[in-house]
Every structure is written in structure tokens, then in C-alpha cells.
Amino acid sequence: MAINTIIFDLGAVLIDWHPHHLYNKIFTDSAQRDWFLENICTNDWNEEQDGGRTLAEGTELLVKQHPEHEVNIRAYYGRWAEMLNGPITGTVEIFKALKDSGNYKIYALSNWSAETMEIAFSQFEFLDWFDGMVVSGIEKMRKPEPAFYQLLLNRYNVEPGQALFIDDNMRNIIAAKNMGIDSIHFTTATELEQELRMRNIL
Numbered sequence: 001m002a003i004n005t006i007i008f009d010l011g012a013v014l015i016d017w018h019p020h021h022l023y024n025k026i027f028t029d030s031a032q033r034d035w036f037l038e039n040i041c042t043n044d045w046n047e048e049q050d051g052g053r054t055l056a057e058g059t060e061l062l063v064k065q066h067p068e069h070e071v072n073i074r075a076y077y078g079r080w081a082e083m084l085n086g087p088i089t090g091t092v093e094i095f096k097a098l099k100d101s102g103n104y105k106i107y108a109l110s111n112w113s114a115e116t117m118e119i120a121f122s123q124f125e126f127l128d129w130f131d132g133m134v135v136s137g138i139e140k141m142r143k144p145e146p147a148f149y150q151l152l153l154n155r156y157n158v159e160p161g162q163a164l165f166i167d168d169n170m171r172n173i174i175a176a177k178n179m180g181i182d183s184i185h186f187t188t189a190t191e192l193e194q195e196l197r198m199r200n201i202l
Contacts, residue, residue, distance in 0.1 A: 001161045003182065003201055006098055007152065008130075009167040010110040013186045014092060015124060016085040019046075025082070026072060040069050041076045049077075050111040052140035081119050090189025092126050097202060099129055104201075108133040109152050109165070111142045132156050143167070144175035153179075164201065166192065 011017040019037055027033035040062065049058045055077045063070045098104050108130050112120070114137035121127050134152040136142035141151070153160060160180035167173055168186040176183045184195045196202040 001159065003162055003164050003199065004104060005156075005158045005163040006104045006106045006201075007109050007158075007163055007165045007181070008095065008106065009165075009169070009172070009186070010108055010112060010120070010127075012088075012168040013166060014088055014095065014126070015120065016088050017083055018085070019076070019083055021085045022075065022079055022082040023072075026075060036069070036072060040066055041073060046076075047111060047142060049113045049115075050136045051142045052114070052137055055113060055115050077116070080116050081123075084120065084123060087124060087126065088189060091186075091192060094189060094193055094196065094202070095126060095129065098196075105131045105156065105158070107131055107152060107156060107158075108135075109143065109149065110134070111136045113137040143169070143172040146175060146179060149176060149179050149181070164199070 008014060019041065020033065023033045023037060027036065045058065045062060049055055059074060059077055062073050066073065095106070099106060106129070108127075110133070112135050114135060117135055117137065127133075132155065134148070134155065136148065139148065139151060141148045143149070152158065153163075163181050165173070165176040165181045165183040166186050167176070167183065170185055173183045173185045184192060186192055193202060
């Protein structure tokens with residue numbers, strides 16, 4: 001079946017989001033920065049907020065566990081906007097070309113806190129270009145849970161075999177493929193463009 005639907009992840013695909021952008025300002029030593037993000041403010045902890053736990057609850061829980069790191073823990077969401085380093089321009093240009101073609105419905109499927117999503121919307125106008133968006137913090141479920149993908153498919157009447165999913169996390173790519181959704185593991189905008197041209201989508 002021909003592809004008629006494109007599903008984008010947001011962070012690290014369209015938006016240059018990474019905790020390093022903030023914690024490079026806090027730690028002068030990259031090894032200390034990496035240790036903090038691997039052992040204190042971890043990806044697993046952040047994903048609980050992406051899954052619907054409030055930022056306040058997640059922060060207080062971690063401060064209680066690691067009081068000696070309180071200042072740096074509170075910076076995670078207190079200075080969260082500093083983790084945004086602008087759009088990934090090449091991918092946004094691809095998004096615009098796909099949108100302008102009129103050939104595709106384009107949706108976002110993102111693990112993102114409902115609270116920090118508001119900050120992103122205030123900074124990136126292209127977030128208004130989507131035909132629809134499913135955000136984990138709002139839905140209280142997240143990738144790679146199959147039900148999260150199915151929610152988007154059901155809500156927007158998307159056939160898995162007619163959709164293409166783009167994400168930087170291989171875990172999420174595997175989950176999409178297991179549901180019959182063709183997928184591209186995002187690395188760079190240049191490689192994404194090549195993959196889309198090979199599929200005759202661009």
C-alpha cells in the first residue's frame with residue numbers, strides 16, 4: 001500500500017532537545033555531567049514525567065533520594081527551556097516539503113511532558129503544522145508501549161501499512177515495525193532525506 005501518512009517524533013528529530021545543552025553550563029567537566037545524567041537525572045526518571053507524572057512530583061521524589069544534588073536536580077525542570085537548542089533545520093525543511101506537497105497527513109507521536117510541551121509550542125511555530133499530535137504526558141502512556149501507537153492509529157483513522165514513522169530511538173522504531181508501520185531510524189536530516197527519496201516520498 002502507498003504511504004499516505006507520516007508520523008514524526010519531535011525531540012532530537014525536529015527539535016534539538018538534550019539535557020547536555022543545560023548541564024554543559026552547570027558542569028565544567030563532561031565526565032561529571034555524564035555521571036549526573038546517567039545516575040541522578042536519568043532518562044528513565046525523565047520518562048516518568050513524559051508518561052504523566054507531574055514535574056513537581058518527579059523533582060521532589062529525586063531530591064528526597066539525592067538531597068546532596070538538590071540544586072542540580074531542580075535545574076532539570078527549573079531551567080528546562082535551556083535544553084532546547086532550536087529546531088533541527090534540515091528536518092523542519094523536510095517537514096515543510098512534505099506538508100506543501102499535499103500528499104500526506106502528518107502527525108506527531110512524542111514522549112513529552114504535558115507541562116514542558118507548552119514551552120516548546122511557544123518557541124516552534126512548525127508544531128502548529130501537524131494534522132494531529134499524540135503526546136505521552138497528556139495520554140498517560142508512552143513509546144514504546146504498543147497502545148500508544150495504536151491510540152494515534154485509532155484517533156486519526158490511520159492504516160499501519162500506509163504510515164511511515166520517523167524516530168531517533170531504535171527502541172521506538174522496533175515497536176512501530178512490530179505493529180506493521182514502516183519506520184526510519186533518524187540520525188541526520190541528510191540521511192532522512194535520502195531514505196525518503198528512496199521510498200519516492202520526497
